Structure formats: structure tokens, C-alpha cells
Amino acid sequence: MNRVLLVEDDPEITRLLKLHFESQSYQLKTCVDGEEAIAAFEIEKFALLILDITLPGLNGMEICKIIRAKDEHVPIMMLTSHGEESDKVLSLELGADDYVTKPFGILELMARAKALLRRGSKFEANKSNDHSDITFKDLVIDNKKKKASIREQRLDLTPKEFDLLLLLASNPGKTYSRHELLEMLWGVAFPGYEHTITSHINRLRIKIETNLHDPQYILTSWGTGYRFSE
Amino acid sequence: MNRVLLVEDDPEITRLLKLHFESQSYQLKTCVDGEEAIAAFEIEKFALLILDITLPGLNGMEICKIIRAKDEHVPIMMLTSHGEESDKVLSLELGADDYVTKPFGILELMARAKALLRRGSKFEANKSNDHSDITFKDLVIDNKKKKASIREQRLDLTPKEFDLLLLLASNPGKTYSRHELLEMLWGVAFPGYEHTITSHINRLRIKIETNLHDPQYILTSWGTGYRFSE
């Protein structure tokens, strides 16, 4: 069973999650309010529920409570705009299993969603290869150890640099626009500019590339974005 | 036979144990209540049972009693939130083999689980090298003797300091977040702050490093956590 139910009124977030869940071959059904969600939940079975807290009409916590009363086990993840600790505690008390605050990096959200989905199902697909190293030329990225090295030498990367490199390198040859990168790493609701990406790419290259005028790892797709060599 | 059955309703603990048992190549099957557990026990064989005492429906002690009646030998470990001595005594009378109170350090729990598993099976895999010393540069850690020395000189470490050093040094190069360290050494339900880790790292360094501004053993992964040199 691979159906996920999302209750969210922001179309931008809906679009993004739909994109990512479907790319991982999950079906994402979306509702914009609580009544719709509860109705959907009555007819169909879902492997995971994702509820926005701030919604018109019934809010996320209320939905959570109602659904938890009907189904003790289904994994529930809450989304919220404010990083309010009280919301978090309250949600978890109401029976939510995880809690993500906006702006969230889509990759982080997906990772946590997968953890919940995994828990619910016995047949471990474990599709994502979070566990194996990525190697290209003299570069090795070990996500498990949070470590990257080039020519046997450990790279001293900041968290953002590491994430950026990991994302690009996980999909060699795919060009990511600055917008996409911001969305995936900085989060959907990130208010900043795309310069930021440029800066980070630059700093990464300084640490990785031997010759900045002829990069071997992080390549520019002119007018489009960046890609990892393949 | 390497199957372990966990009966636990807290998803956080479930997640953590699953992670650790699977990393040690055990299969961990999880149930959230007693009926499910007993049903599973009827069909499959397990090398170890871990029961939370406080559960919705049938509690851990009741499950223990029922299962012990069906199988005299299977090792059973109890988990409980309150360090109540009476619970402990009662559990052991009901046939449990070990008893761990929350918050528990995951490493301690794993060690005790392994001890029980070992008892049950004669063919000792002994996968983990708990018994050999760890040596790096001038530092020697002897887990068996709970002793560490640097430059032939015994270090006077407190228990927490020793555990922290041992954990980091058993996986050189891997960056552990403060959260991970808390979870593994202090326990899942530890209510404190991550500063605590910082403090212990600091005191460890004072005892181990020659130059605090250029540590050779315990390194900082900026924005991420700490790691042992490799």
C-alpha cells in the first residue's frame, strides 16, 4: 500500500510534495480541508497522513485527533509554519508521529516521511540508497558518516555545502535550477534570493575543484543551473 | 536464528531500536500491543522478546506471563519508564530475564540484549569487537578494563567521559550529532539539553588533547557534531 494523504491549503507546497512523492512511486491524494480529509479517510486506506496545522475550517490538530480516534496506528505527520514548541508538544500528544516546521527542505521531509512509511510496512523496500557511498573520480561522499573526501583527503564542508554536494552528486548529469535547489535544500517557504546558491556553489568548488576554470565535478548548465558531472 | 520481537507503543523508541538491531543484522519485528505480539509469537520463532511494561491494553507483565507459559526458555527483556523496584521484582518473578529502565542509553540496551541472545544461542557470532582495544596515535582504549591511557599514562575519566570517548573512537571519521550522542549514551527519553554533550566533549579534550586549539583526537564537524580522528 503506497497511498499518502496530504491536507494542505497552500498550492505551492501541494505541488512540490506531489512531485516528490510521485517520483518515489507513491500516490499522493490531496485535500484542502478537514472535512474532505476525513471523508477520504473513511473510504480509502492510507499508509501515511500529512496534515498542515493552519487550515481553513478544521485545523490540523483537530483532524489529527479525529483520525487518531478512528485509527490508532496510521502514521501522521504534522506541518506548521511557526516553530512553536507548544504546537509540537500538543501535536505529539494528540497522536502525531512526527512534526516538521516550515520552511522545510523537501529532502528532509521526504526522509522523515519515508521513515514513517517504513515503520508501517513490513516489506522493507528501502528504495533509497541512503546507505551506500557515492563515488566519482577522486571524490567519495559517505552520507552515513557525513563525510566527503577527495583524493583520500577529508573535505571540511559546512552542512549546507555537504547537502548541496550530496544532492547534486546523487543525480549526476541532472541539471538543477537555482530555484529547485533552494526549494529542495533551503525549503519551500525560504524567503531568500537565488544568489545564495551561486555563492554556495562557488565555495564548494573552491574546496573541491583543482582548477576553477575547468571544473571536473560541479558543472554549470548555462542559463539553467548546475549539475554534477557524469 | 536472528529474529527479535519488540512490543512498544512509543514510535521514537521503536525507530531507534529498529535502527540498531538492523545495523547488527538482526531482524526486528515490532508490535504495538499484546494481542498482536502473542499472535506473532504463535506463528514465528524469536530469539529475544523485548516488552514495554506500559502499553495500551494488555500490559508488558501480562504479556510476559502469557508467553512464559507457552515457552519456558525464550529470553525476555522488559522496558519501563519508572524505575520502580517493585515492577522489577515482579517482572523477574514472572519470568523476565532482564529489566531496563528508561531513559536508557541505546548502547547499554544493545549490550544487554546481546548478552541475552548469546545465552540463547551456542554459536557465538560475536560480531562486535567489544573485546579488543582501540588504539589511535598515543591513545589506547581498553573497553574490557574500562580504562584509557595516553602516552602510556592512565587517563582518569569519569564514566560518561569514557563512554563518550569509546563511542566516538569506535567509529573514526563518523560525525555524530549531539542528538545522536545523547540518544546513544544518555537514552531516548533523556530530558536534558544538548549543551551537556558540549560540556563533556570539552572536559574530555582537556584530559586528552595537548593543544586545545588544534585537537588531534576529538574533532569538531562544524554545524553537525563531533567525530573521532581517522
Next chain:
DNA sequence: ACTCCTTTTTGCAAGATTTTAAAATTAATG
């Protein structure tokens, strides 16, 4: 070669994170 547009480079201030030191709390011991 010229112009327009994009990318690279550089520097900096604001904000985070880590270090350090010391105080407060808790646990262990006689």
C-alpha cells in the same frame, strides 16, 4: 567588436554555532 545577459569572484555584516569557564545541581561515598 559590441552589447546584453549570466556567472564567478570577492568581501562583509548579521546570525549561528562552538568554546570556554564557572555556577548550580545531582549522585556517590564514607
Next chain:
DNA sequence: CATTAATTTTAAAATCTTGCAAAAAGGAGT
């Protein structure tokens, strides 16, 4: 029960990262 040791919390100083902007350099098309 008092002392001592161990652990946790707090707070400030030091350090590093990040986001942004502006200048310099690099393509693309004419």
C-alpha cells in the same frame, strides 16, 4: 549527613557560516 566527585546548566566570548551585494569576468548573439 556531610563531603567530594560527577554531571548538567548557564552565560559570555570567540569563531565560523551564511546570505547578500557589488564588481569583475565570461558566454552568446549580432
